[in-house]
Amino acid sequence: MKLKILGSGREVGRSAILLIHDNCKISLDFGVKLQPEPPSFPIIPKEIDGIIVTHSHLDHSGAIPLLPNVNCYMSDMTKKLTKLLLIDFVKVARINNYHIGFSKKDVKLALSNSLIVEKDFIIKDVACKFFDAGHIPGSKSILLNVQGKNIFYTGDIKLEKQNLIDGCKLPKEEIDILIIESTYGDRDHNERSKEEDRFKAEIDETLNQNGIVLLPAFAVGRAQELLLILKDYIDYIAIDGMAKDATKIIMNYNLKSSTLLKKIFKRIKKVNTKKERERIIRKGSRIIITTSGMLNGGPAVYYIKKIYKRKDCKILFTGFQVEGTPGKYLLDTGIFRNEDLELHVNCPIARFDFSSHAGRSELFKIIEKLNPKNIICVHGDHCNEFAKDIEKKFGIKTFSPSNNEILEF
Ligand SMILES: [Zn+2]
Ligand SMILES: [Zn+2]
Numbered sequence: 578m579k580l581k582i583l584g585s586g587r588e589v590g591r592s593a594i595l596l597i598h599d600n601c602k603i604s605l606d607f608g609v610k611l612q613p614e615p616p617s618f619p620i621i622p623k624e625i626d627g628i629i630v631t632h633s634h635l636d637h638s639g640a641i642p643l644l645p646n647v648n649c650y651m652s653d654m655t656k657k658l659t660k661l662l663l664i665d666f667v668k669v670a671r672i673n674n675y676h677i678g679f680s681k682k683d684v685k686l687a688l689s690n691s692l693i694v695e696k697d698f699i700i701k702d703v704a705c706k707f708f709d710a711g712h713i714p715g716s717k718s719i720l721l722n723v724q725g726k727n728i729f730y731t732g733d734i735k736l737e738k739q740n741l742i743d744g745c746k747l748p749k750e751e752i753d754i755l756i757i758e759s760t761y762g763d764r765d766h767n768e769r770s771k772e773e774d775r776f777k778a779e780i781d782e783t784l785n786q787n788g789i790v791l792l793p794a795f796a797v798g799r800a801q802e803l804l805l806i807l808k809d810y811i812d813y814i815a816i817d818g819m820a821k822d823a824t825k826i827i828m829n830y831n832l833k834s835s836t837l838l839k840k841i842f843k844r845i846k847k848v849n850t851k852k853e854r855e856r857i858i859r860k861g862s863r864i865i866i867t868t869s870g871m872l873n874g875g876p877a878v879y880y881i882k883k884i885y886k887r888k889d890c891k892i893l894f895t896g897f898q899v900e901g902t903p904g905k906y907l908l909d910t911g912i913f914r915n916e917d918l919e920l921h922v923n924c925p926i927a928r929f930d931f932s933s934h935a936g937r938s939e940l941f942k943i944i945e946k947l948n949p950k951n952i953i954c955v956h957g958d959h960c961n962e963f964a965k966d967i968e969k970k971f972g973i974k975t976f977s978p979s980n981n982e983i984l985e986f
Contacts, residue, residue: 578723579985580754584608584619585955586980589760589899590636592956593619594730598723601701604628605719605730605756607649609639609666612899615675618643620981627700630691631732632716633658633797635666636956642679642687649691650698652707654715657826658797660688665819669874711735711745712933713798714827720748726986729947730756733956735932736939737769740805741798741827741834747946754986755949757940759957760897762966766936773806776929779893780864784813787861788889788924793877793904795870796823798933799896803866804841805834806931810864815846815857817876818868848876858883870896871904872913881913881920890924895931944971951986953978 578598584591590610596603602625610617618640630638630651638659641649651659663684670677692698697706707717712733721728729752731745738744766772783790794800800820807814816824828838848854848865854876857863868875884890898905907913908928913920935943944952944967952967952975954960960977967975978984 578726579983580756580953581622581983582955582978582980583622584610584980585636586978586982587957587960588980589956589958591617591619591640592637592732593640594756594955595622595625596703596721596723596728598703601703602626603700603703603721606631606637606732607640607644608637609635611635611639613901614673616670616677618678629700629705629719630655630659631710631719631730632713633662634713634733635662637732639663639666642683645679645683645686646690647687649687650694650700650705651691652695652715652717653693654827654830655717656688656691656693658715658823660684661819661822661826662797663688672874706748708746708748709743711738711742714742714801714830714832718745720750726753727751728754728756729949731758731943733758733760733934734943735935736942737935739802739933741802741838742832745943747943752947752949754951754953755944755947756953756955757943758934759940759954759960759963760934761932761936762940762954762957762963763937763959765938766932767930769931772929772931776806776893776895779891779927780807780810783889783891784862784864786889788887788891789858789861789880789884790864791877791880791884791890791892792864792866792895793870793872793892794820794866794868795896796820796868797827799870799931800824800866800868801827801838802931802933803895804838804845807864808837808841811841811844813862814841814864814866815848816842816866817848817854819875820866820868821847854879871898871902872907872915873902873904878915881922882918884924885913885920885922887924892922892924892926894926894928897932898928941970944973949973952976953984
């Protein structure tokens with residue numbers, strides 16, 4: 578059996594790992610790398626029997642429409658969220674003049690060829706089983722049995738529970754090969770409850786000044802997590818952009834906090850038009866949750882243009898900012914810059930760590946629990962160092978392959 582790294586080898590983005598055995602080829606995820614622009618895709622395999630998608634984030638699902646006739650296997654919620662994100666991706670690509678090689682029609686065709694699976698399924702003679710990954714709503718890890726060998730691919734994973742979903746579930750089976758994400762292989766997260774307190778203190782200060790708190794957020798996962806963290810601020814919250822559509826999808830599934838999420842969503846202000854946006858800015862004393870999370874576009878940019886001079890307002894980041902994005906640049910320099918404008922931002926800016934990825938200690942705990950025979954580190958900027966640390970700590974043979982590399986077991 579062979580594993581070929583099509584993407585996410587020593588990088589974050591375009592997750593795609595090809596399992597090759599006898600006449601069977603299955604890709605574990607098939608994502609895109611959005612940064613640096615223009616987006617880049619994984620190596621495209623010639624013949625392939627199926628794609629298993631762990632979750633809707635585009636770095637795991639964004640290349641599916643390049644193979645619109647291949648069967649994709651994913652959870653029901655992942656299918657709905659993937660559709661939302663892929664259609665937006667096509668729209669953004671058109672606005673930015675990127676050639677991504679597929680259209681809205683391909684997105685629809687690819688998804689019509691996708692099979693909804695929630696737990697066990699079989700592709701040719703490979704037995705597959707989903708486990709909750711604890712990363713975002715609908716996210717799964719995959720256990721595959723190939724010729725009696727067990728492979729466990731984490732996808733993006735989190736061990737500790739979040740407000741919206743519980744932490745990951747791990748298999749009891751003996752694992753031969755663990756393919757593990759390594760996003761935070763080099764560091765731990767700040768303590769969550771302290772981080773939430775610090776976040777609310779910043780918000781209180783701004784609301785007391787009748788200012789606006791802008792929370793740029795990823796549509797899927799983070800926006801809903803923020804709504805739950807801010808459940809005591811319900812009358813101050815407005816939600817705008819794709820975060821709104823994603824929440825509408827997510828709250829209808831049976832999650833740990835869906836009842837509360839529904840209640841919150843019903844009461845908060847939903848912003849749809851330019852007029853409503855203007856009114857919110859005029860009125861003040863508002864918390865605005867909106868896309869895009871890294872300020873690449875979306876209503877977030879409109880709000881920045883309106884508040885950047887005001888010291889009584891605030892921009893609070895709660896998600897990872899990738900190098901090269903306007904969000905990262907603003908955090909580093911205090912300047913908001915995109916193709917059209919450059920603004921010296923006067924309002925205070927801060928960053929909070931509400932990550933939905935396992936931190937270094939959580940990753941170690943996952944490895945300890947699974948105690949696999951071999952480990953492959955992917956989806957990280959420091960996979961090589963992390964692999965060395967794992968070998969030293971656990972004495973388990975660990976690989977950190979680059980893209981296009983093939984490992985044989
Ligand atoms: Zn993800
Ligand atoms: Zn990812």
